[in-house]
């Protein structure tokens with residue numbers, strides 16, 4: 001894992017975007033696994049400034065909240081439409097999405113896992129870090145899931161999204177599993193935002209534990225961790 005500390009969020013966003021630009025120039029139709037949340041928003045804005053370079057890039061949604069509909073403003077779907085797909089003019093034909101509220105969830109999970117395996121390795125995966133060390137919705141647990149799956153969310157993850165924490169039903173998520181992430185050719189891991197000091201410290205010990213799913217990134221040969229933590 002290469003670790004780069006930058007002065008601020010703007011530098012983090014510009015550096016992360018430059019890595020993707022380099023990758024897409026080498027492979028214009030690369031498959032890009034897209035995180036949502038505060039961490040990649042600036043990076044996506046930087047990428048959009050060069051949107052013509054991304055005219056063949058394919059995107060797959062990395063995770064999504066259950067309970068709230070895809071049309072909800074807080075859904076990952078709405079986020080990606082607003083910050084990535086819209087600004088970069090990525091049409092539906094180049095975007096792979098899924099709906100955790102599908103009437104046939106098992107079939108939908110299988111469809112996405114089959115897509116990931118058929119297109120494996122994905123080329124670039126953007127990851128943010130959860131306060132508890134999660135990546136995507138791979139939460140700390142005794143065992144981690146290899147494939148695309150329905151995830152039970154940790155309380156700190158639910159609290160991250162007010163729309164979920166106000167719900168009456170228990171919230172869940174769907175996400176790419178550890179295998180899909182670790183098979184990706186290049187991982188850009190953004191550590192920014194409040195409350196992640198302890199998780200970052202745990203990663204930096206280089207000890208691999210299911211208590212901190214992000215620690216498994218040490219097993220990957222091509223991870224760029226970019227952080228504005230000093």
Ligand SMILES: O=C1O[C@H](COP(=O)(O)O)[C@@H](O)[C@H](O)[C@H]1O
Nearest residue numbers: 037038039128129130136137193
């Ligand atoms: O809950 C989540 O949090 C992480 C980090 O979110 P951020 O808003 O601090 O960037 C996010 O990367 C992850 O996909 C999501 O599950």
